[in-house]
C-alpha cells in the first residue's frame with residue numbers, strides 16, 4: 033500500500049496551503065494564489081528526484097500513458113510492443129491513440145524480454161513499452177540497446193516502480209519518455225494522478241500542450257490569450273493532487289528503505305524452502321520492494337504452496353490466473369470489444385498488420401507466471417506480522 037499508509041500531517045499542511053488560497057487550478061490566477069504553485073513544485077521536485085529534465089503532472093497513470101504516446105506521435109496504423117504481463121491500462125492507452133498493441137513475452141525479470149523486440153516487430157512497429165511490474169526493473173539497458181538499434185521509440189510504464197532504479201539511474205528515465213501512477217494503491221499516492229518524465233524538450237512541449245487543450249502556457253499573457261499549435265484535451269493535475277504529491281515524494285526514500293527491510297526478512301524465510309526460486313532482479317539494490325515474487329519448480333507445486341500459505345493467513349497472487357494483469361485472461365480485449373461499436377482501432381483501415389493474441393506466442397509468461405507467487409509488501413509491517421508470515425511459510429513448507 034506504501035504512500036497511502038503514511039498520509040499524515042505533512043500532507044495536511046501541503047493541502048491546507050492550497051485551501052487557504054482557494055486556488056485549486058494549477059494555471060492562471062497568479063495574483064490570488066499568493067505564490068502557491070503546488071503542481072509546478074511537485075513536477076520540479078519529481079524531475080529532480082528522477083534525474084530527468086522535465087516532468088508533467090496529469091490526472092492518472094492511464095492518462096500519462098495516453099498523453100505520452102500522443103506526444104511521441106504514436107497513432108493509427110502503428111503497432112506498439114507491450115508485455116503480456118501488465119495492467120490493462122498499458123494496452124488501453126495504445127488503443128486510445130488509435131494504435132495496435134502487440135503482445136510480447138516476458139523473461140525471468142517478469143518484464144518484457146529484450147529478445148522479443150526483434151522477434152515480434154513488423155514494418156508497422158513504432159514503439160515499445162517496457163513495464164517495470166511489481167516495483168522491479170526490466171532488463172532496461174538491453175531493451176534500450178535493441179530498441180535504439182531498431183529505431184523504435186521507448187515509453188517506460190513505471191506506474192509500479194516509482195523510486196526504483198537500475199545501476200543508480202531511476203526507472204522511467206531510460207526511455208524517450210517514462211510514466212508514473214499515483215493512484216491510491218501505488219508507491220506514492222495523490223488519490224488519483226500521474227506523471228510523465230522526459231529529457232526531450234520537444235516531447236515535453238507536445239505533452240504539455242496536448243494535456244491542456246493546446247495551451248502553450250505563455251507566462252507573459254493571460255490564459256485566454258495563450259497561443260496554440262495542436263489540439264489537445266484535458267488531463268490537467270489539480271493543486272490538491274500536487275500538494276499531496278509534494279508531501280508524498282519526501283517520503284519515497286523512506287518507503288523504499290522500509291519495504292526493502294521487510295522484504296529481506298520474508299525472502300530469507302522463503303529461501304529455506306526446498307525448491308524455492310526468486311524473480312531475477314537486474315539490480316537488487318535498486319528494487320523498490322513493493323512486492324516479493326518467488327517461484328516453485330512447476331505450476332502444480334506453486335498452486336499447492338499458495339493454498340498452504342493461504343491456510344496460514346498469508347496471501348499471494350498467481351498472476352497467470354489474475355483477471356486484470358495478464359492478457360490471455362482479458363476476454364473483452366480478446367474479443368476486441370472496444371467502447372466503440374465499430375471496434376476501432378482494430379478495424380481501422382490504415383492498420384495493415386495482422387495482430388494476434390495467442391497464448392502459444394508467450395511460452396515464457398505461461399511457464400514463469402504459472403509457477404510464480406507474488407506477495408504485496410507494506411511500509412508498516414510489525415514484528416508480529418512479519419513473524420506470522422515467517423511461521424506461515426515454515427508451516428506451509430512442512431505441509432507440502
Ligand SMILES: *Cc1c(COP(=O)(O)O)cnc(C)c1O
Nearest residue numbers: 092093094119121191213214215
Ligand atoms: C496502475 C497502473 C497504470 C494506470 O495508472 P492509474 O493511475 O491507475 O490510471 C498503468 N500501468 C500499470 C503497470 C499500472 O500498474
